[in-house]
Amino acid sequence: MKIALLGYGKMGKAIEKIALERGHNVVTRVGRNDSMEEITKADVIIEFTSPESVMGNLRYLIPTQIPIVCGTTGWNKHLPDITKLVSKHKSSLVYASNFSLGVNIFFELNKKLAQMMSSFKEYDVKMKEIHHTEKKDAPSGTAITLFDGLSESAGKENWHLGHTLKSNSVPIEAVRENDVKGTHSVTYQNEIDRIEIIHTAQTRDGFALGSIIAAEWITNKKGIYTMKDVLGL
Helix, strand or coil, X not given: CEEEEECCCHHHHHHHHHHHHCCCEEEEEECCCCCCHHHHHCCEEEECCCCCCHHHHHHHHHHHCCCEEECCCCCHHHHHHHXXXXXXXXXXXXXXXXXXXXXXXXXXXXXXXXXXXXXXXXXXXXXXXXXXXXXXXXXXXHHHHHHHXXXXXXXXXXXXXXXXXXXXXXXXXXXXXXXXXXXXXXEEECCCCEEEEEEECXXXXXXXXXXXXHHHHHCCCCEEECHHHHHCC
16 A cells, blocks of 8 residues: 555654555655645555644545544544544545554453443442653543443443542543553452453554554545454454
């Protein structure tokens, strides 16, 4: 494939490395102040930018009908508008709060555990995510996806930042530390014991590989998809 990278920071460079290893060609790399003129040469666009830029990027790119893989988080409230735009232009988009294969397995494990714990109301559920200091949105998109996966079974309608327990809300502690690729945990605890599941990203390669697999998968498809569709989970 001919790939355009929109966002050429640490993540963009990791994606480029794996794309080349898998035999693809990176035809343009668009950094923060670069032109998008060359982007129409691509077979697929992989977008990893920032919450401030992503909506403008998607509104510009979707009408081109070039398939898009979007890994930027922090724009979920605009999903209905983006879904309509993709449908209007008969375009294609894969979005995910996290493209790591391991995290997407973790999402399914989280749902299963929440279903199992639904009969044991004496346990309180908490979440925690740790990321690098450059990450701007908090909690992470991955943490919000984890909340969505457990909310119904846990009988919780909302989440809140922090670690204080509230009756109808799940606390999500968001920690920022130097050079952390991403750690997420879901904990059920009472006075007697604690059950905890954790996913820890050790490099960015997992996110990069997942985005390339999504780019390979979306070729010749129309519509809006998630990594659950890509991986058949």
